[in-house]
Amino acid sequence: MRRLTVAGIVGLGLLLSTGAVILVLASEHEDNPIFTATAFLLMAWAFILGGIVAWRRRPDNGFGLLMTAVGMTVPIGALGAANDSFPFTLGYVFGGIFIAVFIHALLAFPRGYLETRLVFTIVTIAYLILTAGSLLTSFFDNVEDNCADCPANAFLIVDSPNAVAAINVLLIAVGLPALAASLFVFWRRWHAASRPVRRVLAPVYLTAAVTLALLALTLLVGTFSEDAGLILFWILIFCFAAVPFAFILGLLSGRLARAGVGQLVLDLGKPHAPGELREALARALGDPTLRLAYWIPDTRSFADLEGNPIELPEPDGEELVTMVEREGRTVAALIHHRSLEEDPLLVESAAATAALALESERRHAALAKAQARNRALLDAVPDLMFRMTRDGVYLEVKGRAEDLAVPPSELIGSSAHEILPKDVADPLVEGVRRAIDTGEIVTGEYRLELDGRLRDFEARIVKAGEEAVLIVREFTERNTAQAELERLHLELQQRHRELEHERDFAGTVVDSTPSLLCLVTPGGYIVRFNHSLHQLSGRVDDDLTKGNAFWDLFIAPEEREAVRRRVLEVAEEGGGGEYESTWISMDGSRHTVAWTTTPLRDDKGHPRLLICGVDITDRKEYEAELRRSRARLLEASDVERRRLERNLHDGAQQRLVSLSLALRLAQARVADDPEGADRLLSQAAEELSQALEELRELARGIHPAILSDRGLGPALEALAARSPLVIEMKLVEERLPEPVEAAAYYVVSEALTNVAKYAEASSVAVSIARVNGRAVVEIADDGIGGADPTRGSGLRGLVDRVEALDGGLEVESAPGSGTRIRAVIPCG
Amino acid sequence: MAYRVIIVDDHPSFRATAKELLVAEGFEVVGEAADGRSAFEKVLELKPDLVLLDVQLPDTDGFSIATELCKHNGSGPIVVLTSSRDAADFGPLVGQCGASAFVPKAELTGAALRAVLR
Secondary structure: OOHHHHHHHHHHHHHHHHHHHHHHHHOOOOOOHHHHHHHHHHHHHHHHHHHHHHHHHOOOOHHHHHHHHHHHHHHHHHHHHOOOHHHHHHHHHHOOHHHHHHHHHHHHOOOOOOOOHHHHHHHHHHHHHHHHHHHHHHOOOOHHHOOOOOOOOOOOOOOOHHHHHHHHHHHHHHHHHHHHHHHHHHHHHHHHOOHHHHHHHHHHHHHHHHHHHHHHHHHHHHHHOHHHHHHHHHHHHHHHHHHHHHHHHHHHOOHHHHHHHHHHHHHHHOOOOOOHHHHHHHHHHOOOOOEEEEEEOOOOEEEOOOOOEEOOOOOOOOEEEEEEEEOOEEEEEEEEEHHHHHOHHHHHHHHHHHHHHHHHHHHHHHHHHHHHHHHHHHHHOOOEEEEEOOOOEEEEEEOOHHHOOOOHHHHOOOEHHHHOOHHHHHHHHHHHHHHHHHOOOEEEEEEEEEOOEEEEEEEEEEEEOOEEEEEEEEOHHHHHHHHHHHHHHHHHHHHHHHHHHHHHHHHHHHHHOOOEEEEEOOOOEEEEEOHHHHHHHOOOOOOOOOOOEHHHHHEOHHHHHHHHHHHHHHHHHOOOOOEEEEEEOOOOOEEEEEEEEEEEEOOOOOEEEEEEEEEOHHHHHHHHHHHHHHHHHHHHHHHHHHHHHHHHHHHHHHHHHHHHHHHHHHHHHOOOOHHHHHHHHHHHHHHHHHHHHHHHHHHHHHOOHHHHHHOHHHHHHHHHHHOOOOEEEEOOOOOOOHHHHHHHHHHHHHHHHHHHHHHOOOOEEEEEEEEOOEEEEEEEEOOOOOOOOOOOHHHHHHHHHHHOOOOEEEEEOOOOOOOEEEEEEEOO | OOOEEEEEOOOHHHHHHHHHHHHHOOOEEEEEEOOHHHHHHHHHHHOOOEEEEEOEOOOOEHHHHHHHHHOOOOOOOEEEEEEOOOHHHOOOHHHHOOOOEEEEHHHOOHHHHHHHHO
16 A cells, blocks of 8 residues: 555545544534544544554555545544534535444454445445435424524424334334344354464454444434433443444554455365465465465476466566465465565464365365366377267367367267267267176277268276266278288289280280390390291201200301300390391201390399390391492483483584684685585575474484473374374373372383384374372383393383382283383372 | 595585585595594695594494504604584693694684694
């Protein structure tokens, strides 16, 4: 409590009491002003000071405040000494309010607040009587009847002593039972208190009881005898003023503290829930911040009621620690506010008083701690756990939500039959009953569909009191593994069958492939070879051939050493490229074979080499023929160029040179010898026309212009027109691709030349047709035959030209039956 | 005195025309040859002052004949090569064979030969 507050209270008290003293001393109707003023001062200050002391000691206890309030309300009564009518009447009506506050304070002692409804009712009645009751009386009481000098009653409506009496009777009728009830409350409290508490309560209750008794007596006697009432009233005032002195006396000797402890004793006498002990101690010590730390011997540490660890504060902080011991062992620690340091007796006595209760709560805390540990342990176990009644009703569940058929909130309170399918619930509940009845552990398995997945669980059911605990473990994964194993086994069998099938297939492939396959050991000895190699070599894959070196049986003698080196090289170093060697057969025929060697392992894991060859003899032959054909084409082209050059030089060029000389000669002669010149000019003209004809012929030989301009048909017709032969033409109407037309033209042209030169034919038939995308060119004569396409460059050149277009050329020329040349050229 | 000339060429029409032209220009054409072999014979037999020698002949070419004729320095005839081709077609062969000049056939005139003889 702050000094300012104290100063404020003291200041207000001084103001009020000084006012009261002035009023009393100035009163014209006060019989004994000095005495009355003293009584007011005595009563007011006794309570104000007593209240301040109590308040400072127990700031959170309303008792100090109530005592101060009593002291402050006492001077209101001094208004009754006023000489003016209105303040006098106010004093008359509200002068007794301090009595109600006093009753309030007494009934709130020692806790500072009204505990029960009864006490509250009593206090309410006291306030009503001393405010509303006296106000009602004031409406009918002509004060002057009792006090001639007093000012007039300002609130008087009707002067009616009867009404006053009636109201008094009514107030007494209400007040007395209330008074009796409060006495009962005091008695009950006294009765419940232990001896040391009684020692604290005694002076207060005694003075209070006397005061109340006097009050009752005053009220009672006052009705019959004013004088006697007055005397009693004064006694009452002194007695009343003595109450705070008794308080201060007790308080200074620590008795108030003991009163708090006494209440604590009272509180501890009642059964209490965990945590109420702290509240009781907090109340007893007047320290709402009080904390209790229970000593847990197991962990040698302090913990709260829930088992959470507590660190004791450092001694230099706001909080202090007082150890609570019992029979020499630490039970708990009180962590309290530093202000209690002033009152070590209070804390120690509270600690001593609560030691037993703290011990009991310490056990609770230790249990809570152990329970928390166990719970943590349980939480760490991945299994599902259920607590279930005998009837299969779920009481508790622990586990992951995804392992439950319904959420835990829905599960608890429901029975297994409501949650699980009957075929699962029946044996489960049966198991629960059996476990409870026999006390044995019952185990069982069940399968549930959760989230569309079939899952297997194993339940162990244990009896726990009249309930059962189910520990459920999923073993779907185990089952899944089993199923997986079976599946793998089946797959393995299937794979085995596939492999067998594959082996058969591979065997078939090996024997039907045109590739030459031979499996040899790393040393090159034959293990087996395939059908193609058998066909090529004429050797049989039997015991006679096995064990021979591969090269000895299949390779031409002059290449054996090279092949041996290559095979052994691959066996040692791996890899291997493609080689070409001459392989031989038993009948001595030779084959060019391109072959590779690949290291591999056979079905038993032995290292082997697979020699894989392809007979490229035909390909080689073809390639050689291609090269020859290309060379021939090139040569033919060169020959043609030479021929052209020669023709030009020998023909047209010579003629033109002669022409040039003849013209010059003619020019020289034209004057002297006009006839000679004329002859020369005639010769020149003849020479010129021959030169032109030769040039035309030459140009046609290089490439007939009509062929590219007008196509194959007109070109061949022109050719036929120039030929001395009788030619029958049968030609295709449409144009063919240019290279095809050119090839066909030269075939016909060369053929007709040959016919004219050698065939001695009377007629020739030429036909060009388009059949299945190919141009078929045929020239047939009725000559002597016997032409040989392998001799003479003319026909050979034609064959090359046609083959260059992927075509073919045949010549039938049996002696005596004419010659037929047939070229077939693809038209793209 | 007219220069004595032998014409060596395998084309009879050229020989005839050339002879007529050279005679008209005042040369004496003493002989003709159609190939290399007969050319040598005529040169030995007739000992001309000048041989008009075609480069292309059926049995050999004009360069070989020119080389043979000119190897006896000063004693042999003057050799003039001729051809329907251009001198550029033959490159250094013309200068190396010992021939005194090359006259394209189309440009053959008495004046051209006289220029060589001077």
